[in-house]
Amino acid sequence: MSKDVKIVKRTIEDVTKIRRTRLYIPGNNPAMIRNAPLFGADQVIFDLEDGVAINQKDSARILVRNALKSLNFGETEVTVRINPLGTEFFEDDLKEIIPTKPYAIVLPKAETHKQILQICDKIAAFEERNGMPIGTIKLAPIIESALGVLQAEQIALASDRIVGISPGGEDLTADLGAERTIEGEELLYIRSKLLLAARGAGVQVYDTVYTNVRDNVGLLLQTKKIIRLGYDGKACIHPSQIELIHKSFMPTEAQIERAERIIGAYKIAQEQGVGVICVDNKMIDVPVVKRSERILKRAEAGRRK
Amino acid sequence: MEFTENIVGRKIPKKINGRKLQPFMGLGQYTMPTHKAATRIRRRLSGETKLLQSIDEAIEKSELKSGMTISFHHHFRGGDNLMNLVIKKIAEKGIKNITLAPSSIHPVHAPLVKYVEDGTITNICCGVTGPVGDAISRGKLKGILTVRSHGGRARSIEDGDCRIDVAFIGAPTADEFGNLNGVDGKQACGPLGYMVPDAQFADMVIAVTNNLVPFPCNNIFINQNHVDYVVKIKEPIGNPDGIVSGTTRITRDPIRLGIAKTCVKVIEGSGLLKDRFSFQSGAGGITLAVTKFLSERMKDLDIKGSFGMGGSTSALVEMLESGLFTRILDVQAFDKVAIQSLKNNPNHIGIGASQYANIHSSGAAVNVLDTVVLGATEVDINFNVNVVTESDGRILHGIGGHQDTSEGAKLTIVALPLLRGRNPVIIDRVTTVTSPGMNIDVVVTDYGVAVNPECKFYNKLMKLKGINYMKIEELRDIAYELVGGAPDPIPFEERIVAIIEHRDGTILDVVCQIKE
Numbered sequence: 040m041s042k043d044v045k046i047v048k049r050t051i052e053d054v055t056k057i058r059r060t061r062l063y064i065p066g067n068n069p070a071m072i073r074n075a076p077l078f079g080a081d082q083v084i085f086d087l088e089d090g091v092a093i094n095q096k097d098s099a100r101i102l103v104r105n106a107l108k109s110l111n112f113g114e115t116e117v118t119v120r121i122n123p124l125g126t127e128f129f130e131d132d133l134k135e136i137i138p139t140k141p142y143a144i145v146l147p148k149a150e151t152h153k154q155i156l157q158i159c160d161k162i163a164a165f166e167e168r169n170g171m172p173i174g175t176i177k178l179a180p181i182i183e184s185a186l187g188v189l190q191a192e193q194i195a196l197a198s199d200r201i202v203g204i205s206p207g208g209e210d211l212t213a214d215l216g217a218e219r220t221i222e223g224e225e226l227l228y229i230r231s232k233l234l235l236a237a238r239g240a241g242v243q244v245y246d247t248v249y250t251n252v253r254d255n256v257g258l259l260l261q262t263k264k265i266i267r268l269g270y271d272g273k274a275c276i277h278p279s280q281i282e283l284i285h286k287s288f289m290p291t292e293a294q295i296e297r298a299e300r301i302i303g304a305y306k307i308a309q310e311q312g313v314g315v316i317c318v319d320n321k322m323i324d325v326p327v328v329k330r331s332e333r334i335l336k337r338a339e340a341g342r343r344k
Numbered sequence: 345m346e347f348t349e350n351i352v353g354r355k356i357p358k359k360i361n362g363r364k365l366q367p368f369m370g371l372g373q374y375t376m377p378t379h380k381a382a383t384r385i386r387r388r389l390s391g392e393t394k395l396l397q398s399i400d401e402a403i404e405k406s407e408l409k410s411g412m413t414i415s416f417h418h419h420f421r422g423g424d425n426l427m428n429l430v431i432k433k434i435a436e437k438g439i440k441n442i443t444l445a446p447s448s449i450h451p452v453h454a455p456l457v458k459y460v461e462d463g464t465i466t467n468i469c470c471g472v473t474g475p476v477g478d479a480i481s482r483g484k485l486k487g488i489l490t491v492r493s494h495g496g497r498a499r500s501i502e503d504g505d506c507r508i509d510v511a512f513i514g515a516p517t518a519d520e521f522g523n524l525n526g527v528d529g530k531q532a533c534g535p536l537g538y539m540v541p542d543a544q545f546a547d548m549v550i551a552v553t554n555n556l557v558p559f560p561c562n563n564i565f566i567n568q569n570h571v572d573y574v575v576k577i578k579e580p581i582g583n584p585d586g587i588v589s590g591t592t593r594i595t596r597d598p599i600r601l602g603i604a605k606t607c608v609k610v611i612e613g614s615g616l617l618k619d620r621f622s623f624q625s626g627a628g629g630i631t632l633a634v635t636k637f638l639s640e641r642m643k644d645l646d647i648k649g650s651f652g653m654g655g656s657t658s659a660l661v662e663m664l665e666s667g668l669f670t671r672i673l674d675v676q677a678f679d680k681v682a683i684q685s686l687k688n689n690p691n692h693i694g695i696g697a698s699q700y701a702n703i704h705s706s707g708a709a710v711n712v713l714d715t716v717v718l719g720a721t722e723v724d725i726n727f728n729v730n731v732v733t734e735s736d737g738r739i740l741h742g743i744g745g746h747q748d749t750s751e752g753a754k755l756t757i758v759a760l761p762l763l764r765g766r767n768p769v770i771i772d773r774v775t776t777v778t779s780p781g782m783n784i785d786v787v788v789t790d791y792g793v794a795v796n797p798e799c800k801f802y803n804k805l806m807k808l809k810g811i812n813y814m815k816i817e818e819l820r821d822i823a824y825e826l827v828g829g830a831p832d833p834i835p836f837e838e839r840i841v842a843i844i845e846h847r848d849g850t851i852l853d854v855v856c857q858i859k860e
Contacts, residue, residue, distance in 0.1 A: 073763070073826060077599055077790045110826075278598035 045172035053177060053202045054242050055333075057340040058082050058116070058272040059288040060281045061245055065090040066099035066119075072106045075115060078278040079285070079344045082116040087132055088123070088147050096128050100135050107139035118179065120145035124158055137165035137176060143202060148210070149180030150187040155197035162200070174200055179245075183207030184214045188229050195240035203243030203271065206233050209250070219250075221257045223264065234269050243271040252277040262287040289341035290334045298331035298338075305331075352728055352777050354853045360840060361467075361488050368780065368850040371751065376704060376848070381504030384547045386572065395520045396575045399433050399552070402512075405573055406548045410440045412509035413469075415546065417539040418448035419514070419676055420531060423586025426514040426552055428455045429579060435464040443487075445469040445506055447497060447538035447697070448742050449476045452586060460484050469506055470497065471732070471742015480841050481738040483857040489739065489842035491732055491778070491855075494538060494675070495701025495708060495748035496847040501541040503704055505849060511546035513539050513566065514581045515574075518551050519559040522571025526694070527563050527687040529555035531582035534656070534677025534686050536565045540696025543570040550574075552581055563687060565694055588679050594636055594659075595629040599790045603759050604633035606788050606811065607717050608641050613808035614755050614801040616714045617641070621649040622669075624716040624749050625660050630759045634717045635659040642668045653700075653709060653749075656682035656692070664691060673709050675700040675745075701748035703847050710745070710752025717757045718746055721764075722774040725816050727781030727796045729758060730774035732844060735767045737834040737858045739842055743778050747847045750783040755801060762789040768823030768831065770794075770816065775834060777853040778844055791822050835859035 062080035064071045066087045075083045085106070091099040103119060119141045121132035136144070146158060155178070163173045178200040182188055188211070195204050206229050208219065217225035230246065237244035246265040249258045262273055262284050273284050290298070301318050305328045308316040316323050347355040350367035357365060366374055388394070396402050408414065414434075416427045427446060432455070434442065444465045449456070451474030459465045460479050467487035472480065480489050492500055500506040513536070516529040526536045531554065543549050543566045551566075556576040595601065607630075611617050621642070625635040636659055642649065648667065652660045654674040658681035663669050665685075672692045677683045685692045701710045710716075721741065722730040729750070734740045750756040760769055770789070785799035792814035795805050806813065814822075824830050836856035844853040 074599055074790070077602065079598075079602070279596060279601075281598070 044167060047172045047174040049174070049177070049199045049202065055336075056116070057336055058203070058243060058245065059337070059340065060284050061118075061272055061274045062278060062281060063090060063120070063248065063274060063276050066103045067091050067095045069102060069106075072102065073110065075117070076111075076113040078281055080115060080275065080278070080281050081272065081340070082118060082142075083112070084118050084120050084145050084274070085141075086120045087128070088120050096122070097131075100128070100132055104135045104139055107136070107141060116142045118143040118145050120147060123148040124154055130161070133161055133165055137162060137171075138169045140171065140175065143177035143179050146178055146180045147207065148183050148187070149194050149204075150182075150184055151190055152193035152197045155180065155194055155201075159198045159200055176200065177202045179203050179205065181205050181207045182233065183210035185211075188232060191233050191236035192239055195236045195242055201240070201242050203245055204233055204237050205245040205274065206230060206247050208247035211247075221260065223261055230265065230268055230270070238269070244269070246270050246273040248274045248276045249280065250276065252279065255283055258283055259287060285341060285344060288337050290338050294334050295338045298334040301327060301331040302335065350851065352726070352780050352852060354777055356851045356854065357840065360843065365843065366850045368846045368852045370780075370782065374848060374850050377503055380502045380704075381507065381545060383545050393520070394522050394572065394574050396573050399430055399575060399577060402550045402552070402573055402575045403430070403433055403437065406510045406550060408434065408439060408510050410442070413443040413445050413507060415444075415508045415511045415542045416446035417513060417536060417542070418446060418450060419526065419533040419536055419538065420582035420587050421533075422450055422452050423531070423583040424450065424452055424514070425579070425583065426512060426581040427453055429581070430512050430552075431456060431459055431464065435459050435462070440464055441466045443467040443469065445508060447494070448473070450474055457484070469500070471744065472739055473741050477739035477741075481855070481858050482860065483837070483839060483841060485841065488840070489855075490845060491739075491743060491842055492845045493701065493743040493747035493847045494697050494745045495703060495710065496743075496845050496849070497538070498541040498697035498700075498702040499704045499847065499849065500845070501545050502698060502702065503849065508542055508546035510548040510550060511539070511542035513543065513549065513551045513571070515551045515553040515566075516582075517555045517557055517561055518553040518574050519557050519561040520574055521559045522551055522568040522574050523559070523561050523564045524551055524553075524566040524571065525561050525563045526565045527683055528561075529553070530580070530584050531555075531587060532584075532683050533582070533587050534683045535674050535694035537675035537695055537700060538697045539566060541698055541702075548572050552577060554578070554581055588677070588683065594633050597629070599761060600630050601633055603761065603788055603790055604630050604637055606793060607634045607757050607759050608637045609808065609811060610757060610786055610788060610793065610805065611638065611715050611755065612641060613805050613811070614715070615804060616755055617645070617647060619648050621647060622651045622653070622712065622714045623649065624653040624710075624713055624745075624753070625655070625657060628719050630719065631717050632657065632659055634759070635663070639663050639666070639668055653713060654678075654682065656685070658682060661685040661692070664689065673700070701745055701752070701847070703748075703751075708748070708752060710748045713749060713753040715755040715757065716749040716753040717759050718750060720758050720760055720769070723758055723760070723770050723784070723787055723816075724774040724781070725770070725772060725820055727784040727787065727816065728774050728777045729779040729781070729784055730776045732778045733776040733855055735764075735775065735831065735834070737775060737836060737855075739855055743844075747779045747783075750779045751847065755785050755799075756783055757786045757788055758784055759788045762791045762819060762823045763826060766827055768820070768827050770819045770823050772820065772830065776844060776855055780846070780852065787816060787819070789819060792819055794819055
């Protein structure tokens with residue numbers, strides 16, 4: 040590494056941005072790629088992995104590369120799910136995609152700390168080759184195996200590039216030998232463990248997809264559950280799931296009103312140098328302020344779309 | 345050929361095929377005729393029968409000769425057999441040089457291409473979808489295609505511009521005295537609205553049915569006064585599967601749903617969405633979704649509308665039945681639910697084409713319409729709309745009620761995705777002007793909404809929050825950027841194959857033969 044290499048660090052914005060929905064778009068579907076900014080998702084994931092048949096891998100990679108080069112996706116955050124380390128496509132995926140500067144690489148089948156470091160080295164090499172500061176491209180690993188879950192803390196802490204982690208529902212339940220249910224108790228421990236790992240590392244955590252695209256009741260139930268657990272967002276496999284998830288993330292009027300009062304009181308307290316403040320006879324400390332900020336951020340996003 | 349330019353900037357020949365053409369001048373600017381055409385006086389004495397046994401016999405009785413004009417309705421849509429059947433018989437009799445003036449031609453009429461090529465049919469007056477339109481674009485029709493809107497067609501028949509010698513009316517049910525019913529029988533299709541001017545003004549009116557019932561039949565849509573003969577035949581005049589769909593499903597495409605939601609926001613923002621609101625719906629993907637979202641919004645705001653206008657669908661019927669509208673005015677029905685509603689619900693009212701949309705009448709229903717949501721094949725930066733020619737220049741659609749409702753309604757919204765396949769839909773100049781831009785208020789696309797600066801709701805709409813407003817030129821720029829630039833101009837031959845009439849009878853545009 041030459042001495043004049045620039046490095047960009049992860050910012051607060053990188054790990055607090057509103058990412059309620061992450062829409063998977065198959066990398067070989069030009070119409071959907073073109074329409075990506077219209078669906079209203081906070082983030083789109085152009086998929087080169089499971090959503091693309093083995094004989095379409097090259098064409099999908101080229102299509103996504105060219106789309107990222109030439110289309111304007113507006114406010115929608117764009118990421119790309121590449122093929123996992125150890126496949127013949129991994130290196131080509133990075134080589135073609137990194138120069139087009141997606142916000143992040145979504146990394147499937149993350150299992151160990153060491154593997155993340157290996158991948159980050161590769162990304163760094165491509166960044167350097169393309170004259171980009173090291174750390175430009177963020178990373179969002181998906182944990183899809185029992186081994187990965189056990190290593191979740193190390194994975195989340197492995198790199199400064201990581202902005203969030205998520206469980207991969209289908210692969211995980213298969214690896215565990217569990218059945219997938221609407222209630223989702225088979226994933227409860229895993230979801231909780233990943234949440235802890237993410238928060239421990241100061242990053243976000245996003246839930247896996249709800250696969251039955253016609254079952255809005257089940258989707259609503261699952262989304263409410265993961266919001267209560269503390270999740271920051273949920274992946275979607277169909278654009279029709281976006282609106283419902285956004286509605287689920289919308290705080291209630293009472294929550295918004297209280298959050299506004301807390302933030303207001305906190306600002307005044309800071310200006311006046313007051314240490315401890317109370318709202319509704321309850322003591323307000325920094326964690327409460329943080330939670331209120333998140334509520335207001337979600338409310339603002341919810342009003343927009 | 346001498347040309348003049350009309351007010352939408354299109355070159356119009358002064359004369360074509362012996363007809364003097366008046367260029368389009370804008371709403372109410374032309375000199376209109378003073379009287380409608382007179383109809384033939386008929387006489388039936390007691391004991392005379394109207395009943396005939398075959399199409400052949402009907403053609404003979406009608407005294408149809410070469411050079412005459414005949415008409416049909418398109419209420420059987422994709423299930424129509426009658427027009428193919430009758431024209432085959434006409435051709436077999438060696439009759440030539442027919443002007444075909446039905447209310448529409450559909451892909452099911454592909455067999456007519458042969459009769460266009462052999463000179464049985466030499467002129468056509470109507471909207472055309474499918475292979476016949478394609479053949480006309482390739483120069484196969486010896487005369488010319490005159491494309492009129494539904495209201496324009498009614499006007500042309502009543503004014504005498506288009507004199508129908510023989511009208512063949514496919515009747516789902518008829519009695520032997522010539523009363524026709526559209527809601528019973530295998531080919532039930534709802535109102536026979538487009539055939540009302542033909543029944544009233546054609547020199548000879550022949551009803552053809554598979555379902556003859558004893559006089560008098562009920563639910564009479566066209567009455568015995570107008571019908572010269574009734575023919576009962578065994579061969580099916582229509583295939584029920586092609587006539588109606590079951591119930592049309594709302595699209596799940598989130599892009600189209602998004603466009604529909606925006607339309608409802610615009611309607612609400614215009615201030616028109618209040619008690620006594622009236623609305624025309626279509627059966628297309630986006631407009632059907634608009635109907636659904638509009639219903640929900642009307643329920644939320646507790647708004648009681650006055651009437652919904654059809655093409656009726658189950659979605660519109662649902663609005664009637666849930667009290668969101670007090671009446672449906674209906675010129676054609678698209679599904680079984682709508683047909684049943686017309687039959688059974690006294691608040692579902694069938695109307696004729698003139699009552700629906702004829703500008704030369706003392707009261708077209710389109711004039712009291714608050715809002716209509718329409719589609720388009722192309723829209724240009726002057727808001728001119730094309731619904732007739734495809735982006736390769738071929739004639740592939742009719743105008744339907746587009747011109748009539750867009751001119752009549754207080755707020756006309758054109759809703760469409762910015763790209764269709766790889767073609768930009770908002771462009772510099774539409775291939776063919778079929779509705780003038782002065783009648784289009786708002787264009788709603790997936791990328792943004794453009795309001796015509798001439799729209800009387802402009803200031804009100806621009807204040808509306810949560811709408812991604814853009815200039816129409818900006819939408820065009822996005823469309824061009826997405827497809828890699830402005831499309832090349834379509835190469836045409838010099839020969840004019842079709843003229844596009846405005847609903848008032850003046851000429852909006854012409855269509856030339858495509859270069860092959």
